[in-house]
Amino acid sequence: MDRSFQVVIMYILTHLSLIFFLYPRNIIASTDEGHWIPIIIGLLFHFVTITTYLKGLSYFPKKDLINIYLGIGKGVAIFFLIPTTLYFLMIIILTIRAYSEIISIVFLSKTPLWAIMAFLLFMSTYLASKGVEAIFRTGVLIAFLFLPLIILIFCSSVQNVDWHYLFPIVDKEFTFFTNSSFYVSFFAVGGGFLFLGFIPPFLSYQRKKILIGALFLIPCFVLSVYIPILTFGQATASTLLFPFVVALDTVEMDWLIFDRVTMFFLMSLITFIMLYISLVLWKTIRIANVCFPSFKPTFLTITLSASIFILCLLIPNWNDIERVFLWNTYLRFYVMVAIPISVFYFGKRLRKE
């Protein structure tokens, strides 16, 4: 059965959760002027990658990434899947640690960190253990509940915009290429598309619809950076850790009973991030299951979560989170480039044979 709708929704939700927190900060830190250039480069990268990836996957109907690589050879499978697993693990640890810190900074300042992390991880582990169909169904439900709210708040965020801050519009020096923040920003650009290669045995989808869904993300990428810049100006926005969140804080909506719309926005995004974590967790378990077929998936899930939790506790502060983000970037570029291209290449070769 065609489940394109669910897949597209999931694609949008996971990306939204990645865009609004760290991405604006990274882009604003990467350059002083002409922020649209790094954004466009990221977006181009995103679209080229997913088109290649989807095209490559279309050569292997009903097969997931693991089966594709295993079908070609054990060596190939190890060469590509081991870094991917490592990348997934790092991503889960980073996401849980970073987002629990965000929750703690933004609204639960008195709650101990371990409790927030345990909660995030518990929900995600439970979802992941229920399998991919459950995750996607939850995704649709959450989208119906929260997506309208997100869009409404997103539209309201243009309230304090001063268009003069758009200038200077051109960056003649392209200094962001030498800035590590630019590369860290690919966390949002390339963090969420790999799942498309893991779901074909369970859910089928149409390539075109995914690409159309991805178009919806373009304004989100652009505005998440430009709304804080237009509200505060570059000089001020660069002093903020979560520029978009603070820009939302300045929005005044008298007719809404609640004083701070930010809270709703954040809450919705946190549910999205739970979905994202559960999805990555599920992918990791899929790979782990192939490596250790004798263990039960439930057992694997629980051990994995427990070890992730312990590793999360080992990261003491925000500066270390940023350092781990930077380490993770090398691995991310490997995965983002190598996997789509290899799938495309193997697909082409298969077609010729």
Next chain:
Amino acid sequence: MRTFKKLRVIILISFLASTLCACWDNKDINHRVLPVVLGISLLKDEYKLFLQIPQPSQGTIKTKVVMGTGKTISQAVDKISTNMESSVDLLHLKVIVFEKKLAQKGMKDLISGFMRSRDVSPKAMVAICDDDINLFFSKMKQSSEPQGTALLEYFEKNAGWNPQIALTSVWETYRSIHSYTQDVAIPMLKIGKSTLVEQVGSAVIKQGKMVEQINSDETLLFNAFNDESTNGKIEVTHDGSVLILGNKMKHKSKFINEKAYLKSKLKLKVSILETTGNATLESIKSDMEKLLTSRFNKMFTKLQNSEADILGLGQFYRKKIPRKELKNWRSEYYSKLSMDFQVQVDIQNGGNLITR
């Protein structure tokens, strides 16, 4: 096997009950006090805080003012909190009043602190008290306003706000600290004789520091310049008074030989309310144009000398001056900017009477 499964579910559910006590250190609403107005003054090396807290009692709301001192704001709030029977929560703070002395010394750290901690909403309004802040708060306590939110309503656009009052929130003040090209004006208040407060004008804030002062007539022009709607304002000229129905601003900026030129045109639509003697439409129009132009020019020279760009003129030059030099906008370009300000008054109608 089946009973085991049931048991597992029951155990899981009973674990969920442990989350019923909700978040950590959660305090019920009846154990919190939510101040509406915060006043800050500077003692020798300490801040003195005034919190105005509305308290419901027997059907009405009474206002209570508590005080505390501390080296930092959070320490002072903490001290107040320990001395009170319930904990202080600044979440619903609406107005922050700084003493003039403190504003002149600089509010940069305080404003940054508010932005950092998220305790205070960035939308809270900022004001400056021209009087002794002790007196100001004791007067507020006595005032018979039943809601305890008088000062808040004073700034509400749909309540007591007038176009002569500058409206500035915490986040705008924070922006002015870091922005290269934009400063803010903060309303200045005094204890009123027959009213709760009296507006003195606005304080001109340059990067978090009060450097100059403009009066309320000039504040009206400032609001008009920023396209803040000045509807309803009654402007008295030699020949009578008019009601401003609408205002529109047009700017033309030029940048030649490292010097900035700006041509601004303020279009006002007015209706006549009162006339004195035998004023004609023409004389009202020309007098008003003359009056506003000279008033603006006077204010602008004052602002230029203080190097505070509250009109945000630097915004027009963001595409003309490279970012590296824009940093010095206030000192290099703004102080040398030549301004051509024009007012065009359109008398839309003369009320019920015929005026020629």
